[in-house]
Amino acid sequence: MFFTTIAAQLANSLPFLRTSISDAIDKNPDIFKQGLREQWNQLILNPLKNAPTQSIRLVVVIDALDECDNMQDIQLILQLLEEVKDLETVRIKIFLTSRPEVPIFDGFRQLSGGAYQDFILHNISLDTVNGDISTFFLQKLSPLKAKHGLETPWPDEQSIEQLVERAAGVFIYAATTLRFIQDGIDSPEQQLSLVLKAPKSSLPATEHLDGVYTTLLRHSVLGKRGYQECEQLTERFRQVVGSIGVIFNTLPARNLAQLLQISFKMVSRTLDSLRSVVNIPENESHPVRLFHLSFRDFLQDSQRCSDSRFQIDEQERHSSLFRKCMEHIFQLRENICNLWGPGVLITEIPDDTIQKSIPPHIQYACRYWLGHWRLGNPGAVEEDIKTIRQFLTQHFLHWLEGLSLIGEVSNGAHMIIALEEMLSVSCNAYSFIQRIVLT
16 A cells, blocks of 8 residues: 555645546556556656656655565665656655664665665754753643643643653653653643652663653553452453554454454453553544554563563464464355355455455454464464364365455465465475365
């Protein structure tokens, strides 16, 4: 959806491009399924080349390029974006943000020297950054005085200075702290006091951020509850938030509950206490996600997450999600959409029929069960091998039918090839899957 999204936004911004983009879609209705290069050429580059000569300048903003799933895609995207420098009718600047990861550095090194300029945030003067963070806290906290009837001055100058000092130039610390103060279960005064009373570290800035996350979790998830209730809450936290941190495609809260086979009410209660770190959309059909990857990294690092009750075992979460996916796949059956006859085209089946028969959590299971098994220590648990054998002997064709209905059958073929490679370490399992596939 990367270039198709940009194409849609270009069509909205520049009416004279709409005809060219629309014509490209008419000529190739499956363009959204094709590779990045085809989408780039047909939906963006060619329409821009054929644009009428006029003085037009555009800025395309691409945030968090490092969150792209495939690092090879990142390098291809950079190569394709470089081609805008040769456009004659439209001048485009592309503003990219990313964490400094090696594949992205390599991607930029492959570009021509004059194609880009870089701006490294951590090279900015700390005084400048602290000034920005101080302004952020002042502007965002001040309105809370009137809303909650707080006595002025609040927050006082000393509190702002302490918050800025603790942020140590890390803006996500400031943003997370602000959400904790605004959306906490206690008053903003009490929430701010909790932040400032947290142990102060002389270690790097991530230590301050880790301290905020630890304080937030202990206060928001546990509060002053008893031992037994805390055990239940932390288990539910690891199940719900841990899954959000590792799933391959975000899901609405209700579908997440269905995937995990727990009540929607339980998921909602868990997430409601974590609005400082989890983005919960007002529209229930929109997916829930973590506000920032640093929270996921914190939970999965036992060195950073000092409270073991909140630590997320990434491998264990993947294994658990693999088993949940298999349970959902085992619910599939022949002709699950109750079609009226053989040879029905997918385009003839109403979308709501497919969505009703194969709801989002089962679609997720069909797409990603192998990915979860691969990252969950595959082959180490004999019971999982038995589950895969049962899947292949009893539900393989049901799964393929489900994939075809949701337009993912080609991915299914790749998954079987990958499964064959993964099981090749076990001769028995390998020969078994070969027999199943050949049959």
